[in-house]
Amino acid sequence: MVLPKTILKQVEAICRAFLWTGQWFSSTPGNVKWESVCKGKKEGGLGFRDTVKWNIATLGKHVWAMAMEKDNLWVKWIHSVYLKNKTLEHYHPTIDSSWYWKKIWEAKMELERVGITTAKLRTWTHYSVKRVYQIMKGETEQLQWSRNVWDRWSILKHSFFSWLAIQDRLKTKERLVQYGVLQDDTCSLCGGGAETINHLYFDFQYTQRVLELVTSWLGLGRTYRDLESAFKWINRRLSQQKVKKKVWNAAVNAIVYCIWQVRNSMVWKNQKQQEDHTAKQIKFLILSRLNKLRGRKKKPNEECWIDSLYNV
Numbered sequence: 575m576v577l578p579k580t581i582l583k584q585v586e587a588i589c590r591a592f593l594w595t596g597q598w599f600s601s602t603p604g605n606v607k608w609e610s611v612c613k614g615k616k617e618g619g620l621g622f623r624d625t626v627k628w629n630i631a632t633l634g635k636h637v638w639a640m641a642m643e644k645d646n647l648w649v650k651w652i653h654s655v656y657l658k659n660k661t662l663e664h665y666h667p668t669i670d671s672s673w674y675w676k677k678i679w680e681a682k683m684e685l686e687r688v689g690i691t692t693a694k695l696r697t698w699t700h701y702s703v704k705r706v707y708q709i710m711k712g713e714t715e716q717l718q719w720s721r722n723v724w725d726r727w728s729i730l731k732h733s734f735f736s737w738l739a740i741q742d743r744l745k746t747k748e749r750l751v752q753y754g755v756l757q758d759d760t761c762s763l764c765g766g767g768a769e770t771i772n773h774l775y776f777d778f779q780y781t782q783r784v785l786e787l788v789t790s791w792l793g794l795g796r797t798y799r800d801l802e803s804a805f806k807w808i809n810r811r812l813s814q815q816k817v818k819k820k821v822w823n824a825a826v827n828a829i830v831y832c833i834w835q836v837r838n839s840m841v842w843k844n845q846k847q848q849e850d851h852t853a854k855q856i857k858f859l860i861l862s863r864l865n866k867l868r869g870r871k872k873k874p875n876e877e878c879w880i881d882s883l884y885n886v
C-alpha cells in the first residue's frame with residue numbers, strides 16, 4: 575500500500591498528540607523529540623514506528639522484486655510499461671509516469687541513500703521490511719538503563735516517568751526557566767537550591783526519607799548520585815539475583831513516579847503528604863504488581879524473599 579506523505583505525517587501527529595496530551599501528561603510541544611521517541615526501547619526511545627520510513631521500507635519490496643527480476647506479473651508489467659529494455663541502473667522515470675510508479679522510484683532513491691543499492695538488493699534472497707527499516711533508522715547505541723526502566727515487573731506508567739526523568743525531561747523548575755516560562759528555579763519545596771532532577775531525587779530531604787523507608791524494606795541500602803548510577807549499581811550488585819533486580823527496578827521506577835506526583839501536589843496544590851505515607855504507597859504499588867506476577871517461576875529463596883516483603 576502506498577500512502578502519501580501528508581497522511582503518514584497526520585498519523586504521526588495523532589500518535590504524538592496522544593502520547594503527550596494523554597492523561598499521563600499534558601504539555602505541548604512534546605518533551606522528547608519525535609525522532610527519539612521512534613528509537614527502539616533499548617536505544618532510549620519508546621519504540622514508536624516512524625511511519626514515513628516504514629512506508630519506504632515497505633515499498634522497497636517492489637524495488638527488490640524488480641532488482642531480482644522476479645518472475646511475476648507485476649514485474650513483467652513494469653518492464654513492458656516503464657523499463658522497456660533498460661536495466662534499473664539505467665532507467666529514470668519520466669514526468670508522465672504514474673504517481674504510484676514515482677513513489678516506488680522515490681523509495682528506490684531513499685534506499686540508495688542508506689546504502690541499499692540495486693546491486694546490494696540482488697544479493698538478498700528475501701526481502702525483510704523490518705531489516706530495511708532498521709537500516710534506515712541507523713545504528714544507535716544501546717543504553718544500559720533501558721532494561722531497568724522498561725523492566726516488565728515495573729508498572730508501565732512508572733517506567734514512562736522514569737524514562738523522562740533519566741533523560742532530564744521532566745518539567746522541573748530548572749527546565750521551565752530554560753524554556754523562559756519561569757524566572758526563578760529555586761526549589762519551592764525546601765528552598766535548598768535549584769529544582770533539578772538530581773535535587774528532587776537525591777538532595778531533597780523528603781525523598782531521602784522516602785528512600786530510606788523503601789530501601790530498608792527491601793533490605794538493601796545505599797545512596798546514589800543520580801538515576802543512572804542507581805541502575806548501574808543495581809545491575810552490578812544484583813547481576814545474579816534476577817528477582818531482586820526486577821523488584822529493585824520496579825522500586826526505583828515507582829519512587830520516580832510517586833515523588834513526582836508528590837512534588838506536583840506540593841507545588842501546584844500546596845498539599846503535603848507525609849513521607850511514611852508516600853513510602854507506604856510505593857510499597858503497596860510494588861506489592862500489587864508482584865501479586866499479579868505470582869504465578870511466575872522463581873527459585874525457593876526468591877519466593878521466600880518476596881514473602882518477607884508482605885510481612886512488614
Ligand SMILES: [Zn+2]
Binds near residue numbers: 766
Ligand atoms: Zn528542594
